[in-house]
Amino acid sequence: MSDVYPGTDLFSELDRLQRQMSSLFGGFPSSLRSSRFGTFPHINIGTTDDSVEIVAFAPGVEPSKLDISVDKGxxxxxxxxxxxxxxxxxxxRQYAQERFSGTFRRVIELPQYADPDKVQARYIDGxxxxxVGKREASKPRAITVQ
Structure with missing residues (x-):
């Protein structure tokens, strides 16, 4: 690592340090929240008794330009x-750009109890x-004791 000399742009040094740290830890995400830099769209995944719920944050995307498919889980x-x-x-002269534009593809592994025949999607406010509905056999049910 180089020394910081007087006259060196401090912000470029901090940017360089951040890039080094990102490359060091970039291959080892510890959770869904620590996704790769530049991953689009960001997602939240949750579950209810009846379904797996996925929210993909995709502002500025035309719904007609979205393609959603399920294949082999x-x-x-x-x-x-x-x-x-x-x-x-x-x-x-642009020196920073955070808004992503272009094509994207995001693949999410579904749990085994997800039913690929029960998928619904809608686009609201970005x-x-x-x-994704759950298979009937995986839903919780009450058992009567006899």
Whole structure:
């Protein structure tokens, strides 16, 4: 690691350090929250007694450009997000861009109790809401003691 000398841009040094730390820990996510930098869309996954609920945060994506499929226990969300109308004025040198644009593909492994024939999806306020029903045999049921 290089020393920081007077006159060195502190922010570029911090940026370099952050990139080094990201590359060091990038291959070892400890949970769903520690997804790879640049992964799009970000997702939340939960479960109810009847279904697996997935929310994919995809603002700026046209619902017609989304493709959702289930094959061999894998749910695939693919699509394209185009650049927004708000662009920097001509002649501006851009040095940071956080908004992703382009094609994307996200694959989620579904639990064994998910039923691929019971998938519903809707897009509301920039969120793709996917509900995957559970197989009847996996749902909780009360057992009567005799």
């Amino acid at each position: 894998l749910l695939t969300i693919a699509g394209e997000r185009t650049t927004s109308e708000a662009q920097l004025p001509e002649g501006t 969120c793709l809401l996917i509900s």
